Each structure stands twice: as C-alpha cells, then as structure tokens.
Amino acid sequence: MAKLKVYTDRGVRSVVAKQYLTNLGVPFDEINLEQQPEAVEFLNSKNRETKRYPLPQFYVGEAVAWENGFK
Numbered sequence: 001m002a003k004l005k006v007y008t009d010r011g012v013r014s015v016v017a018k019q020y021l022t023n024l025g026v027p028f029d030e031i032n033l034e035q036q037p038e039a040v041e042f043l044n045s046k047n048r049e050t051k052r053y054p055l056p057q058f059y060v061g062e063a064v065a066w067e068n069g070f071k
Contacts, residue, residue: 002061004028007039014056 006021006028008014021028031039033055043049048057048064058065 004065005031005059007031007033007043007055007057007059009033009055011055013054017056017058 004021004026006014006017008018008030009032018028018030033039033043040049043053043057046062046064
C-alpha cells in the first residue's frame with residue numbers, strides 16, 4: 001500500500017496539518033519544498049503548482065489524496 005506523502009512548507013497550514021495527522025496516528029512522509037525544491041517539478045507535472053493550489057498538498061502514490069490543501 002502506498003504511503004501518504006505531504007508536500008509542505010513552513011506555513012501555519014502545513015504545521016497544523018502535520019500535527020493533525022500525527023495526532024490521528026496517520027503515517028506520512030513529509031516533502032518540504034523549502035528543503036527539497038526539486039519536488040516542485042512533481043507538483044508542476046501534476047498541474048498542481050503551488051501558486052494555484054496551496055500547501056500542504058496530500059498524495060498517495062502519484063494521485064491527489066485531498067483537494068485544495070488542509071482546511
């Protein structure tokens with residue numbers, strides 16, 4: 001089974017999303033775009049550029065797991 005990947009930055013929405021998943025006991029891999037700028041290419045290839053779709057973004061494998069970031 002593919003693991004949840006969370007594309008993040010240092011913004012409040014990313015911090016809250018990671019804490020929420022941790023509190024629920026949901027395992028995930030974090031890909032911080034500030035530390036791994038090459039990950040932006042993956043989001044762009046999925047037509048999910050960060051200017052249009054806010055971070056965090058959630059993926060399982062290469063499929064979007066949730067739309068429109070964390071609310």
